[in-house]
Amino acid sequence: MDCLFCKIAAGEIPSTKVYEDDRILAFRDIAPQAPTHILVIPKTHIPSVAAITPEHSALIGHIFEVIPQIAQAEGLENGYRVVSNCGPDARQTVHHLHFHILGGRPLEAQMA
Numbered sequence: 800m801d802c803l804f805c806k807i808a809a810g811e812i813p814s815t816k817v818y819e820d821d822r823i824l825a826f827r828d829i830a831p832q833a834p835t836h837i838l839v840i841p842k843t844h845i846p847s848v849a850a851i852t853p854e855h856s857a858l859i860g861h862i863f864e865v866i867p868q869i870a871q872a873e874g875l876e877n878g879y880r881v882v883s884n885c886g887p888d889a890r891q892t893v894h895h896l897h898f899h900i901l902g903g904r905p906l907e908a909q910m911a
C-alpha cells in the first residue's frame with residue numbers, strides 16, 4: 800500500500816522514533832509546529848478517526864495510555880495538546896491515523 804506512515808512503521812522510510820512497541824510507533828514530526836511535536840500512529844493501517852471501529856478499541860486505548868508516558872518523557876509537565884485531523888475540512892494530509900502531541904510552549908487558545 801502506498802502509505803507514507805505504513806512505510807515509516809515498516810522502517811522503509813526513516814523517522815526519529817521516540818517510542819515503539821509491537822502495535823504503535825511515535826516519531827517526531829518533520830515540520831514541527833511546537834518545540835515538541837510528535838506523531839503517534841498505529842502500525843496497522845487505519846485511514847483516520849472516521850474509520851475507527853469497535854475492533855480497534857484496545858489499540859486506541861493503548862495509544863492513549865502511551866501518550867502520557869511520552870509526554871512525561873518529553874518533559875511536558877506544563878501540559879500539551881493531542882490532535883487528530885480527520886478529513887478534508889480538518890486538512891488531514893496523511894491518510895493513516897495519527898495523533899499529534901504538541902507542547903513545549905503555551906499553545907494558541909483558539910482551536911480552529
Ligand code: AMP
Binds near residue numbers: 830838883884892894
Ligand atoms: P495531518 O496534516 O494531520 O495529516 O498531519 C500530517 C503530519 O505529518 C504533518 O504535521 C507533517 O509535517 C507530518 N509528516 C509528513 N511527512 C512526514 C515524515 N516523513 N516524517 C515525519 N512527519 C511527517
